[in-house]
Amino acid sequence: MSVTVLTAEERISHATQLQLTWWRFRKHKVALVSGVIILLFYLVVVLADFLATSDPHATDARRSFIPPQAIHLFDDGKFRPHVYGLKGIRDPRTFRLRYAPDPERKLPIRFLGRGYDYNLLGLIPTNIHLFSVEDAGPVDGIFLLGTDQLGRDLWSRLIVATRISLSIGLAGVGVSLVLGVLLGGISGLYGGTVDTIIQRLIELLRSVPTIPLWMGLAASLPADWSVLQVYFAITLIISLIGWTDLARVVRGRFMALRTEDFILAAELAGASRGRIIFRHMLPSFFSHIIAATSLALPAMIISETSLSFLGLGLRPPAISWGILLQDAQSVQSLALAPWLLCSAVPVIVAILAFNFLGDGLRDAADPYG
Amino acid sequence: MLAYCLRRLALALVTIWSISVLTFIIIQLPPGDFADAYIAQLSSSGSTVSLDEVASLREMYGLGQPMHVQYFKWLSRMVVGDFGYSMEWRRPVVDVIGDRLWLTLAISVAALIVTWGLALPIGIYSAVRQYSAGDYLFTLVGFIGLAVPNFLLALILMYLGYTMFGLSVGGLFSPEFEQAPWSWAKFLDLLTHMILPTIVLATAGTAYLIRIMRANLLDELRMPYVVTARAKGLPEWRVIMKYPVRVALNPFASSVGYIFPHIVSGSIIISLVLALPTVGPLLLRALVAQDMFLAGTIVLLLGVLTVIGTFVSDLLLMWIDPRIRFQIH
């Protein structure tokens, strides 16, 4: 029995920091599941057009406000997934045209069928999509989450919006990370006046209500900017605030490490400053940075979504979660098409998953603690 | 102690000053200057402006002069309460903002109080009864509270209110009170309308503070001084309330400084969803219409109010922690 104890202890003492973090992280089941969910999200980001069923930009007045369709897996006891076709009915009271499923017409779902043209991974031109139905009539199609007022398929739009919303979050965190590690590192390594100035700057940024400032900055972006220009500008604006948290983490770690014995030992052994920073200090809080990054992402996503929701962030024809939620802004439109609120689901799931993942990573980042 | 106060005050003033610079930049960002916009505005409505008038306008705002001159002219007018003129509303900015600023403040402060009032007892409960069913429930609710952006929460609650109760929630006053002068009845009406926005605004902050309180209190509960207090024979609730809770209040009080800006920010967005007569919708409209004096004033005033809120929470922190009072850290 004592033999196994020894080997377990040896295993721990020989493991690298990342291995230790991973071992501890594996114990957090919720964080692990969240990690998988986030991987799936980013898979959607990569394969967005492949997963979409119809062109997210194509409008068709005839397809306005079609409710979500149910998928039927079996037909006559055989596995043959299909959706029902649609028929228009007039509401006897409001005389508005509504769509209802027509059980008479079964539209089989085909896999890897052809649809609108796109570039897979941004490189390979193709028109193959994961699933679709053969178009039988002008309003027929597969509308997993229904359509909006302009007849655009919500599922496809949501899939494509995921690409923009998650990548803008990632880009924002990337910029924040550079700023945070740089300024936090300088602050923590050099201390003194530089540290005081950076700390005051962080306090200042944190004590300002950010949304009005963002709104001001975002509103002053020229109206004739292209989608791409606005995208980068918004990324910069949201990362202006996000870096402060990361900088605090990095600074705190540097401060704590400066007095650690193993750093002193490295200094006494004559290691150069650069070697100490990159070989000894950075690896020992690499996992903290990952955790802080994961916790910073939800704030980025919320910021982008909020700004776009207000109409000050990304602008159509760009599609993001915030832009989709703009359609769901009033009770009137929600009463008419409650499925528009579906756009809220990925926002909430993604933010939850990033929070859980970040929490699990943060706990795991202190493997000796 | 005085030094601490002064340092905080100095920081607050510096913050206000930087907000003013940022605001000025925002005002300056759109192409063209105020006079151009004013002329365009007037001529679009059919009236004409004399060259003299334009010249005096340019003189008054220092247009055409170097940026820092313009900034100081603008700032000195702001300090004496002259916030400029709203082009869209054709009225002084002060009149346009009117009560809206105080309503924004009322909602934000109410949300802050609710945040404190909920987070403190729930945080204590969650830490003391760690891993109990209640703790798990609050942790779960807290996570969801953190994950749902508040405009989305407002949207969902509004939709639920509409479909389940047929209520049209929104606004801060019933129609009969909207134009009425202030009275007790109007105040009560305001209070009932404030419940929903307050809850929406308080959710995220409460969830965040519960986590802070719980984590800190859990750390404190393991400290030796808690054992000492138990060994004294004090009742358990006094042991917890007098010692670890008191210590855990420090990070709690200091995070209020960070919560308040978020609440003020949130009030801007949810005001749009819930159609609240706060400065939120006004700001959005001003920004879209590039009515920059109005927009700038709102940003500046919100910033100043927030800084004051943070300053007050710093004073609270000092009152709680004797170490700050005695300058030992």
Next chain:
Amino acid sequence: MSGALLSVQDLVVHFHQDEGILRALEGVSFEVHRGRTLGLVGESGCGKSVTARSILRIVDRPGRIVSGRINLDGRRGEPPIDLTALPANSRRMRAIRGGRIGLVFQEPMTSLSVNYTVGNQIAEVVREHQGLSRAAAHARAIELLRDVGIPRPERRVDEYPFQLSGGLRQRVMIAVALAGDPDILIADEPTTALDVTTQAQILNLMRRLQREKNLALILITHDMGVIAEMADEVAVMYLGRIVERGPVDQIFHAPRHPYTRLLLRSIPSVLAEPRTPLATISGSVPHPYQRPSGCPFHPRCPDHIPATCEAAMPAETATADGGCVRCYAAEHT
């Protein structure tokens, strides 16, 4: 022995955790008498502090007293009370905590709260147990501070712990423990965090107070030097059991258990030959989840008897001087 103020019998304390049951105490028995000092020694993790907390019934969750008795002699001829039978947070138990048994804790830095004045933390005990008014309790706090040898107590009483030195803080801790006028004082590593001269002062203070108030003292330490100086009786603990108990002279001069002998050999001595290495005990205390079978000390024991020691825990054997020992090797010699 009769007339014991506190007698602990076969105390078993377990911590039920996700990883399994942590057997912190596995049948601990000892007695303490008025005016006498029991020294409880052992390496860290052997259950000394859990013993102290079990007596006060403040073992942290998920710790639980599984069996055993803790009998406290009644005051003024009242019948003895079994503390294990009282609910931990009952009024009677709380009256005993601080009122009959005082605890001095190991960390003078962290065992006092920085948020309240010294006087507040002492007076609160006085008010809880003697029901004095605020003003009277304050006056009593000053008196107690004077008792524990703090200079200018009228001023110190309104200071915060972080304004005091380590030695003064430990004196305040003792004043807190004595504020309820207890008969028993449990001192858990009272001098570990202090420098050597302060240590001696604190030990002298405790000896003086013990004499003045006729206190029974339970002194928990891993420092055999402190034991030699203070204790009348010694109980040596290893992994939740008392492996040897006896009068201090017998323990130091004729130790029976191999563990006691090793502990004694690891005391640095000024009489030792210069530059000879200090004796150490090979290996370390096993993790409580992986308690070795039989006598848990056998993997580290120099007198290990193959096949015997692994098989079963040796029984407690009484010795002529009123002590006891748990060891097969000791029985044979």
